[in-house]
Structures are given as C-alpha cells and as structure tokens.
Amino acid sequence: MKDISQPNPMISADVGDNVTLHCYRLQADKSGSIVWYKQNAGEKPRVMVTVQHDISYEDEFKPPKFSIEEDQRNGHLKIANVETSDEAMYYCGYRKFLTRFGNGTYLSVRGDEDVKVSVFQSSVSDSVPAGASVTLQCSVLSESRAAELQVLWFRAAPSQSHPQLIYTHHNSSLQCESESSKHTCVYNLSKNIFSLNDTGTYYCAVVLCGKIIFGKGTRVQREKFERSVNPVVIVLAVALGVCVLVICALIFQIKRNYEKSTVKLKQDKRLNQDCDQNVELNYAALHFTKKRTTRGRGKTQQTEDIIYSDVRRLPVT
Known part of the structure; x- marks a missing residue:
C-alpha cells in the first residue's frame, strides 16, 4: 500500500509565479517524516526539507523562497517567485525505516527572456465516449522561424511517474503564418480515446535552444459509464x-x-x-x-x- 500521493505529474508556471506542489499522506500513522527532494536533469536527487515534529530546511532551500504548507497529515511544498532554475522534478517521500516515494511532480517554467516563445492550449476538452476521436490544438507564438522549432506532445496521468512523449511534429513550417517578426503556428493532434489509458492531461511543448517550453495542458476525460455503454x-x-x-x-x-x-x-x-x-x-x-x-x-x-x-x-x- 502506498504511503504518499503526488496527484499532479506536471505543473506549468511563468517566471515570477507562486506554485504549490502537493503531497498527501495516505496513512494515519504520523510517526514517519515527509521529505522533499529536487532532481535536476542529469543530476542526483537532493534533499530540500524534512517534515516531522519540526521542519528542517537544507541551506539552499530555505524560506521565504521555499516553505511547507503543513496540516495534520500532509506536507505541501510552496515555491515563491518561480525562476527558470526551479524547473526540475520534485519528489515527496515518506521516511520510516525506509523511504517510499510518490510519483513525482515536474515543474515546467515558462517565460525565459532569451527565448521568445509562447505556447497556448485550451485547458479542458469535452468528455468523449469510448472509441471516439478528439482533436487537440496547440498554438505557438514565437520570434524564431518555425523551421527552428520542434513541437512535442506529452501525456501525463496520475498512474505515471513521468509524462510520456507520444508524438513529434515534423515539417512544422508548413503549419505556420508569419507577420513581420512574429510567427504563429497551429498544431493539431488527433487521438482516439479507447480506454482510461488514453485519458489524462496532454501537453504541447516546444524545444528551442536546449529548453522545453510547455503549454498549460488540455485535460481529456471519458464520458461516464451511463452515457457510453458497451x-x-x-x-x-x-x-x-x-x-x-x-x-x-x-x-x-x-x-x-x-x-x-x-x-x-x-x-x-x-x-x-x-x-x-x-x-x-x-x-x-x-x-x-x-x-x-x-x-x-x-x-x-x-x-x-x-x-x-x-x-x-x-x-x-
């Protein structure tokens, strides 16, 4: 049985935003401690803060930048004034003899001044019956030529530890329009929703200059059983x-x-x-x-x- 739950596999934020990464304790036993870890790409996880009777912050992860929103059972991590250096995978663990980890939450930070790219998605898609097809739309506004952009689609679901790459757009310049120095590109992804394994939050992302810029994501869900009976x-x-x-x-x-x-x-x-x-x-x-x-x-x-x-x-x- 799991001891910790991290319901959000991915969170997108702009530079300067305040975000909260949720961590829920699933057991009534509070004798163990909650520990937050940060893992940058290609690096080992680092301990940020330990929550037991008291809250102990590591040197580089102290308030007011980082803080714990604690209640009787849970320990949520709050990050103030988000910066591009905060983009990483954050793990919540429950330590009692052994450490059991949640699935992790990836924090994606948008708004780097060196990369003038914005990604727009509709937040929620309509519920679709089993076997039906849904079309997801992603609009990319940039100051770079479309040929330099690489557009990816990811799917994130609570059952997954990491967002899953499902599609890469090629020949993206064919889907773009240019007005003076601005380039607007629209990308569509058609997906058949056969089962719950096809539901979740779909993220459109742009790879540019070694950085991945995510949209806010589009949530796709199936209709309830009463409305779609096999x-x-x-x-x-x-x-x-x-x-x-x-x-x-x-x-x-x-x-x-x-x-x-x-x-x-x-x-x-x-x-x-x-x-x-x-x-x-x-x-x-x-x-x-x-x-x-x-x-x-x-x-x-x-x-x-x-x-x-x-x-x-x-x-x-």
Whole structure:
C-alpha cells in the first residue's frame, strides 16, 4: 500500500509565479517524516526539507523562497517567485525505516527572456465516449522561424511517474503564418480515446535552444459509464436476465409438482383412515343347547353354551 500521493505529474508556471506542489499522506500513522527532494536533469536527487515534529530546511532551500504548507497529515511544498532554475522534478517521500516515494511532480517554467516563445492550449476538452476521436490544438507564438522549432506532445496521468512523449511534429513550417517578426503556428493532434489509458492531461511543448517550453495542458476525460455503454455489456445483461427467468420458471414448476404430489398423498392417507373408521362390527350370539341326563330323577337338564361371532360390514361407496 502506498504511503504518499503526488496527484499532479506536471505543473506549468511563468517566471515570477507562486506554485504549490502537493503531497498527501495516505496513512494515519504520523510517526514517519515527509521529505522533499529536487532532481535536476542529469543530476542526483537532493534533499530540500524534512517534515516531522519540526521542519528542517537544507541551506539552499530555505524560506521565504521555499516553505511547507503543513496540516495534520500532509506536507505541501510552496515555491515563491518561480525562476527558470526551479524547473526540475520534485519528489515527496515518506521516511520510516525506509523511504517510499510518490510519483513525482515536474515543474515546467515558462517565460525565459532569451527565448521568445509562447505556447497556448485550451485547458479542458469535452468528455468523449469510448472509441471516439478528439482533436487537440496547440498554438505557438514565437520570434524564431518555425523551421527552428520542434513541437512535442506529452501525456501525463496520475498512474505515471513521468509524462510520456507520444508524438513529434515534423515539417512544422508548413503549419505556420508569419507577420513581420512574429510567427504563429497551429498544431493539431488527433487521438482516439479507447480506454482510461488514453485519458489524462496532454501537453504541447516546444524545444528551442536546449529548453522545453510547455503549454498549460488540455485535460481529456471519458464520458461516464451511463452515457457510453458497451454493446457487449448490454447483450450479457439480457442473457443474464433470460437465465434468471428460466431458473425462476423451473423452480415454480418443481414446487407446483411437489405440492400436487403432497396433496395426493394426504388424500390417499385420509381415505385409508376413513375406511378403517367406517368399518361396522356386528356381533351375533349363537346358542348351542346340550342335553345332559341326571341320575335318579330321570329328568333331562339342558345346558347352554354361547359363542359370539362377528360379522363385518364394509361401507358401500
């Protein structure tokens, strides 16, 4: 899990501007320290300031030029009166036993008096649906001939540690108009937006005399899911709905058959019980008379034996 977030991969500023480079602490643990580093092209990173209980600035990075905007969890770096020498990559790190770095923020400084070039871009592009094409426009105003300019396009996204070079314009003089000492060039970049990997901030940049001059960037974003639904998703959703209906119908049929069989079993059981209860028993007594002779009297005495028998009568249905 990351401990530090630097949401802005690139910031453009003019000479004399005040800028803030954001650094967010993602963990609630504040026992570690926040450390800012500056890395110029071709050089090693240098420690600028350390933020823990106190703020400790290195000698060449002291206030009021550099300062920390500190709150309970975060430590943002503020740079006042930006100069061309401030153009560099700035890293925020979280130090606790080990140092974990953010993706870094590149500060691009415009307005060098020796290079009379201005780059203009629209700040935000309209949201586009997946698969659609967007055309980005960049206007370059310079006092140098267009043939001397090299125009580049970069894409920056929060998931990337550095802006990515995606296109270089060639034969730039064919897209320029000259009026006296001013040269105006318009550059267009067409880009298909297939996925979130194609979104982000697109920067137009001019390379002149060993310096890169960036525009403010154009942010490209996709339309929300509700407004651009993939047809495959629709087909899968319909198929899922049909499957659910079929399963419900089968469950209903099985339940219905089970109820019918249960009712029949109850009826058969009740019928058998009724048969047993409606059996009528009639008892008849059969008399058998025996003659026995008594001595001395000459008289015959009859004895009687009684045997009971039953007759069962079933009810007539």
